[in-house]
Each structure stands twice: as C-alpha cells, then as structure tokens.
Amino acid sequence: xxxxxxxxxxxxxxxxxxxxxxxxxxxxxxxxxxxxxxxxxxxxxxxxxxxxxxxxxxxxxxxxxxxxxxxxxxxxxxxxxxxxxxxxxxxxxxxxxxxxxxxxxxxxxxxxxxxxxxxxxxxxxxxxxxxxxxxxxxxxxxxxxxxxxxxxxxxxxxxxxxxxxxxxxxxxxxxxxxxxxxxxxxxxxxxxxxxxxxxxxxxxxxxxxxxxxxxxxxxxxxxxxxxxxxxxxxxxxxxxxxxxxxxxxxxxxxxxxxxxxxxxxxxxxxxxxxxxxxxxxxxxxxxxxxxxxxxxxxxxxxxxxxxxxxxxxxxxxxxxxxxxxxxxxxxxxxxxxxxxxxxxxxxxxxxxxxxxxxxxxxxxxxxxxxxxxxxxxxxxxxxxxxxxxxxxxxxxxxxxxxxxxxxxxxxxxxxxxxxxxxxxxxxxxxxxxxxxxxxxxxxxxxxxxxxxxxxxxxxxxxxxxxxxxxxxxxxxxxxxxxxxxxxxxxxxxxxxxxxxxxxxxxxxxxxxxxxxxxxxxxxxxxxxxxxxxxxxxxxxxxxxxxxxxxxxxxxxxxxxxxxxxxxxxxxxxxxxxxxxxxxxxxxxxxxxxxxxxxxxxxxxxxxxxxxxxxxxxxxxx
Amino acid sequence: xxxxxxxxxxxxxxxxxxxxxxxxxxxxxxxxxxxxxxxxxxxxxxxxxxxxxxxxxxxxxxxxxxxxxxxxxxxxxxx
Numbered sequence: 001x002x003x004x005x006x007x008x009x010x011x012x013x014x015x016x017x018x019x020x021x022x023x024x025x026x027x028x029x030x031x032x033x034x035x036x037x038x039x040x041x042x043x044x045x046x047x048x049x050x051x052x053x054x055x056x057x058x059x060x061x062x063x064x065x066x067x068x069x070x071x072x073x074x075x076x077x078x079x080x081x082x083x084x085x086x087x088x089x090x091x092x093x094x095x096x097x098x099x100x101x102x103x104x105x106x107x108x109x110x111x112x113x114x115x116x117x118x119x120x121x122x123x124x125x126x127x128x129x130x131x132x133x134x135x136x137x138x139x140x141x142x143x144x145x146x147x148x149x150x151x152x153x154x155x156x157x158x159x160x161x162x163x164x165x166x167x168x169x170x171x172x173x174x175x176x177x178x179x180x181x182x183x184x185x186x187x188x189x190x191x192x193x194x195x196x197x198x199x200x201x202x203x204x205x206x207x208x209x210x211x212x213x214x215x216x217x218x219x220x221x222x223x224x225x226x227x228x229x230x231x232x233x234x235x236x237x238x239x240x241x242x243x244x245x246x247x248x249x250x251x252x253x254x255x256x257x258x259x260x261x262x263x264x265x266x267x268x269x270x271x272x273x274x275x276x277x278x279x280x281x282x283x284x285x286x287x288x289x290x291x292x293x294x295x296x297x298x299x300x301x302x303x304x305x306x307x308x309x310x311x312x313x314x315x316x317x318x319x320x321x322x323x324x325x326x327x328x329x330x331x332x333x334x335x336x337x338x339x340x341x342x343x344x345x346x347x348x349x350x351x352x353x354x355x356x357x358x359x360x361x362x363x364x365x366x367x368x369x370x371x372x373x374x375x376x377x378x379x380x381x382x383x384x385x386x387x388x389x390x391x392x393x394x395x396x397x398x399x400x401x402x403x404x405x406x407x408x409x410x411x412x413x414x415x416x417x418x419x420x421x422x423x424x425x426x427x428x429x430x431x432x433x434x435x436x437x438x439x440x441x442x443x444x445x446x447x448x449x450x451x452x453x454x455x456x457x458x459x460x461x462x463x464x465x466x467x468x469x470x471x472x473x474x475x476x477x478x479x480x481x482x483x484x485x486x487x488x489x490x491x492x493x494x495x496x497x498x499x500x501x502x503x504x505x506x507x508x509x510x511x512x513x514x515x516x517x518x519x520x521x522x523x524x525x526x527x528x529x530x531x532x533x534x535x536x537x538x539x540x541x542x543x544x545x546x547x548x549x550x551x552x553x554x555x556x557x558x559x560x561x562x563x564x565x566x567x568x569x570x571x572x573x574x575x576x577x578x579x580x581x582x583x584x585x586x587x588x589x590x591x592x593x594x595x596x597x598x599x600x601x602x603x604x605x606x607x608x609x610x611x612x613x614x615x616x617x618x619x620x621x
Numbered sequence: 622x623x624x625x626x627x628x629x630x631x632x633x634x635x636x637x638x639x640x641x642x643x644x645x646x647x648x649x650x651x652x653x654x655x656x657x658x659x660x661x662x663x664x665x666x667x668x669x670x671x672x673x674x675x676x677x678x679x680x681x682x683x684x685x686x687x688x689x690x691x692x693x694x695x696x697x698x699x700x
Contacts, residue, residue: 236662249629266692
C-alpha cells in the first residue's frame with residue numbers, strides 16, 4: 001500500500017476521448033513527493049521540447065500531494081502544471097479551497113490532460129468513475145455560475161469544480177481556472193491551456209479515505225502546530241484579517257510596488273489611500289470567515305458589498321496581492337473599484353496580479369502619451385482613476401476593443417502595439433508579483449532565476465527579508481548561496497507536499513518533513529528533504545534547459561532591482577545585484593551559471609533524473 | 622521635543638499619536654518606550670516593526686528631532 005496517496009493517476013486524451021488509469025509509482029512518490037514534483041517529472045517525460053503550449057501535444061496537470069485529504073493542517077492545496085504560453089518554459093501554480101482534496105478522495109493523486117476536444121467538454125470524476133461530458137451549454141458561463149450549474153446537473157451538492165470563465169475560453173494568456181468560486185491556480189498561463197483544449201471544467205466528488213501510515217503522529221503534529229499558531233502574532237493577524245492586513249503597511253514601507261514600480265508609497269500613494277485598501281478597513285463588508293480544507297488559520301472571508309459604485313452583493317475578501325495590484329500599483333485608493341476588479345477576475349477567470357499589472361503598464365503608457373485615448377477606446381486611463389480601471393478590466397473580461405489585446409497581458413500588448421516595452425515590469429514576460437526586491441533583495445533572485453519566474457510563492461532568502469524591517473546587511477550580496485538554496489529547497493518540498501506557504505507563519509520548517517514522514521511512512525529527515533527538494537528543482541530546471549532556456553536567458557526588468565535607484569522614500573538609493581545573487585545560488589545548486597549545465601555527478605547522486613542526464617550528457621551516462 | 626506617530630496594521634488605534642520625548646532620543650529608545658506602554662499582544666509586533674521618519678527609512682540609531690513624523694509599520698508580507 002502506498003500510504004499518503006490515492007494510488008492512481010488519470011491520463012486523458014481529449015482528442016481521442018481515451019481515459020487511462022495508471023498506478024502511482026512508488027518511486028515517483030519517493031523521488032518527487034507530489035504537486036509540481038510529480039508534474040515536472042511527468043511533463044518532462046510526456047512532452048517533447050518545442051511543443052506548442054496551446055497545441056494538442058501540450059499536457060496540463062492537476063496534482064495533489066501526500067498531505068492532501070488527510071488530517072494534516074494546511075494540507076489542502078493542489079498544483080496546476082503546464083508549459084507556459086507566455087515564457088515558453090516551465091509553469092506551475094497552486095491553489096487552496098477544497099478542489100484538491102476532493103480530487104484525491106475521488107481516487108486520484110493527479111490528472112494529466114492532453115489533446116484538443118472538437119467541442120467544449122468537462123471532465124467529471126466521481127469516486128473512481130470518469131467521464132468526458134459535453135459542456136456546450138456551459139460555454140460562456142462565468143466560473144461561479146458553472147459551479148452552480150454542475151452541482152445541479154450532477155445532483156451533487158458537494159461537488160468541487162475548477163473551471164475557466166469566458167477569459168479562458170478566449171485563450172487569454174493571463175486567464176486561469178477558478179475553483180470553489182474564488183481560489184485560483186492563476187499564474188503563468190494556466191487558463192489558456194484549458195481554453196485551447198476546449199476544457200471548460202473539471203468537476204470532482206469523492207468520499208474515499210486516504211491511507212495514512214501513522215495517523216496518531218499526524219494528530220500529535222497538529223497539536224504542536226496549533227500551539228505554535230497561538231504564539232504567532234503574524235498567524236493571529238492573518239487569521240483575523242487575512243493577507244490584506246498588511247496592505248497599508250506594505251504600501252508605505254516599500255514592500256508593495258507603487259505606480260507601476262516607479263513610485264514611492266509614502267510620497268505618491270499616501271497613508272489615507274493605503275489604509276482604505278487594507279482588510280482592517282474593508283472587513284466592514286465581512287459576513288463570514290473562510291478556511292480552505294484542513295486549514296486552522298483561515299485567511300479568507302466572505303463579503304457582502306451593497307454600497308459604492310459597484311454593489312456586488314456576495315463576494316470575497318481580496319488577497320493582499322490583488323489589493324496591491326489594483327491599489328498602490330495603480331495609485332488607486334478607491335476600494336470599490338478594487339473589489340469590482342477582484343470580482344471580475346474571479347468570475348471571468350483572470351490572474352489578478354497579471355491583470356492589475358497589465359493595467360498599470362497601460363496606465364503609465366497613457367500618462368506618458370505612448371498609448372493614446374484612441375488606443376484605449378476613449379478611456380482616460382489616468383493614475384488612480386478607479387472608474388477607468390474598472391472599464392478597462394471589463395473590456396479585458398469581454399475581450400472587447402483594447403481589452404482583446406490587454407487580456408493577453410502586458411508583454412503581448414507591448415508587442416502588439418509595438419510601443420511601451422520599456423515600461424513593462426516582468427520576469428521573463430510574466431508580470432511581477434506584489435513584493436518589491438528593492439525592499440527584500442533576495443526576491444530578485446527568485447523572481448528572475450527560479451524555473452517558474454516571477455512568483456512570490458517560491459523559495460529563497462527574500463521570503464524571510466519580506467517579514468523584516470529594511471536591513472543594510474540584506475544589501476550585501478556576498479555569500480548568499482547556501483541560505484538562498486536551503487530556503488528554496490524547503491519550499492520545493494512544502495509545495496510538492498500540497499501544504500500551504502502560510503504554514504510557515506506558525507510552524508518550524510521540520511514540521512513539513514514530520515507530516516510527510518507520518519503520512520507516507522517514509523524516512524524523511526533533513527538530508528532527504530534537501531536531496532528531494534534539489535531533485536524537484538532540477539526537474540523543473542531541466543524542463544527549461546531542454547527548451548533552450550538557461551539562467552542567462554532569464555530576464556527581470558530594471559525598476560525591480562533599483563536601476564536606477566528610487567530618489568525618495570524608505571528605499572531611496574537601494575539597488576540589487578541580481579546577477580551576483582544568481583551566480584551565488586546556481587553555484588551552490590551545482591549548476592554552471594554561464595553554460596547552464598548542472599553537474600553530472602550531482603544529478604547521478606540525486607537519482608531519479610536518468611532522462612535528464614541522458615538529454616544533457618547523451619546515452620553514455 | 623514632540624513627535625507625531627501614525628500606525629498601520631494591527632497596531633492601529635491602540636497607541637499614542639503624539640509623544641513628548643527627551644532631546645536626542647533615537648528610534649531604538651522610541652521602540653522601547655512604545656513596547657513598554659503597549660498591550661502584551663502588541664509587544665512582539667512592535668519589536669519587529671519598521672520605522673519611517675519623515676518618509677525615510679530609519680534604523681535603531683536614527684536620532685529623532687522636534688516635529689518629526691514617525692510611521693510605525695508592521696512588516697506583514699501578505700501573499
């Protein structure tokens with residue numbers, strides 16, 4: 001018995017309609033844990049280099065991990081993996097809610113989909129029974145309505161659904177599926193893969209129990225985590241107000257980007273606007289706390305908004321990333337506009353970070369006279385103009401006029417209009433998330449050089465710096481490799497296990513390893529964790545390398561590293577030597593920065609990477 | 622000398638917005654004063670807070686002056 005796993009994986013070809021069930025191999029579980037560990041290995045094996053991400057040979061994965069659907073706290077996430085249509089390289093994005101555990105309880109650790117259906121379809125999985133069903137009647141429906149429609153159609157009120165909205169149907173490059181109405185594996189172009197496959201939704205219902213090697217130990221670890229959570233002020237604050245509790249402080253202390261990464265919070269945005277966009281102020285709309293599956297913290301909340309220019313009725317508390325992307329980044333201190341954009345993104349299926357950042361790019365281009373009123377269908381997209389922001393967002397959602405261009409993200413729009421490229425704020429083409437490397441310098445390495453670029457949920461020293469006041473020693477770039485690699489590999493294991501990043505707010509790192517050991521029965525000590533994390537990292541890295549993407553090819557726009565430095569505010573004068581951080585990191589990881597080649601002996605020592613060694617070094621390994 | 626204080630995040634509404642301090646007081650001393658007068662649950666938050674004085678980042682050694690405006694911010698990197 002494979003403890004901690006459903007024991008099966010699904011492989012579906014939407015061109016032929018073939019559904020194949022395979023056992024989850026023990027070696028795969030031991031070597032890659034789950035999540036994007038599984039995903040990177042399987043997509044590497046299934047996809048050839050050069051595959052069109054939007055073509056029939058492109059594979060899309062929905063993957064759980066060993067902590068999912070067990071009693072382990074924070075174990076409720078699932079990961080979507082694919083080749084990014086934006087970067088042309090590896091992509092993964094994860095999401096909370098209840099969809100992941102339900103997929104596993106329905107009998108499957110993972111689901112991999114290739115091919116293109118001739119007509120819209122959805123995949124229905126109910127306790128081991130799998131069908132590809134017609135979705136013609138659901139095409140055009142928003143993500144919340146499709147969830148309700150499918151619950152009724154299947155007569156399963158506890159059905160969980162991950163669905164694209166109209167944005168994904170139009171193959172918008174910054175679209176994404178939404179599960180549970182408002183949770184999103186959003187980043188890097190997950191939605192366009194579903195849209196290109198004519199896959200409207202995956203609907204799951206499961207009641208199976210997952211075998212756990214040492215259930216008493218899991219409960220014992222839970223008690224420890226609960227106690228630690230009570231002692232963590234950060235966890236208490238997130239539990240009370242969600243991630244948006246930090247929005248005002250971040251907007252002013254330099255953590256949040258301001259004015260398309262060109263401004264200064266205390267100067268350009270100000271305290272009044274910053275405070276309005278935080279969840280302490282916004283929680284006047286709160287009706288109910290929301291916890292994802294197996295989460296003792298509960299950073300989510302349901303809102304009821306019946307005032308302002310856009311009375312939305314029931315909606316959700318925006319995450320910090322959303323509040324900053326539609327707030328300080330646009331100099332917008334109008335919370336009703338931000339709440340409306342959040343709702344549009346959730347219903348039409350957009351990545352809120354990329355959507356906000358795309359509007360920020362267009363806004364700066366408009367203010368500088370690069371984009372004209374005519375380009376923007378008559379909309380005066382001036383800094384902080386909430387009504388204009390909502391109008392542009394709605395056009396993106398409807399794929400209408402300039403929205404049909406902007407819905408593919410800022411990089412696409414700059415190429416389409418052939419102007420404004422110098423104002424993009426991206427990592428390898430992906431819009432940057434809402435934590436500024438000038439405040440937390442280690443983030444520059446993570447954003448630029450992680451195989452999944454431009455992410456705030458990947459590891460590295462920046463994740464720790466983000467939680468500290470600005471420190472001069474963080475701007476000394478010598479000797480960062482060991483800590484940067486160590487923290488990266490910890491997050492590799494965390495993400496692959498399907499645990500939430502916020503578990504780190506209230507539990508020491510070894511808790512993740514303890515959960516994995518208790519659930520799977522594997523020996524999972526610090527050394528195993530390091531090697532497993534590095535193996536997973538290498539697999540993602542190798543996917544890019546096989547596509548011809550080496551560290552030197554990865555890009556990060558200049559404002560994010562203080563080139564030139566800001567001239568005012570708390571980050572005045574700071575810049576980040578991201579190349580040095582990258583060289584330190586790759587040297588520690590056993591990868592030659594210039595050639596991009598990983599050390600052959602290291603790959604052999606790690607094991608489980610035979611195909612990678614063969615592709616890089618030939619048959620005679 | 623008198624300084625003005627403004628707080629963001631969970632410190633909000635629980636702390637003084639004006640303080641009369643001795644000449645030459647630095648941020649480290651101000652932090653200690655605030656921690657000593659705060660509720661128990663705010664002490665760890667204040668000890669890890671960012672201090673921005675007149676729109677510029679301040680460290681423990683930054684000396685405060687009359688009429689300085691001090692922003693006390695909780696570093697809470699949300700996701």
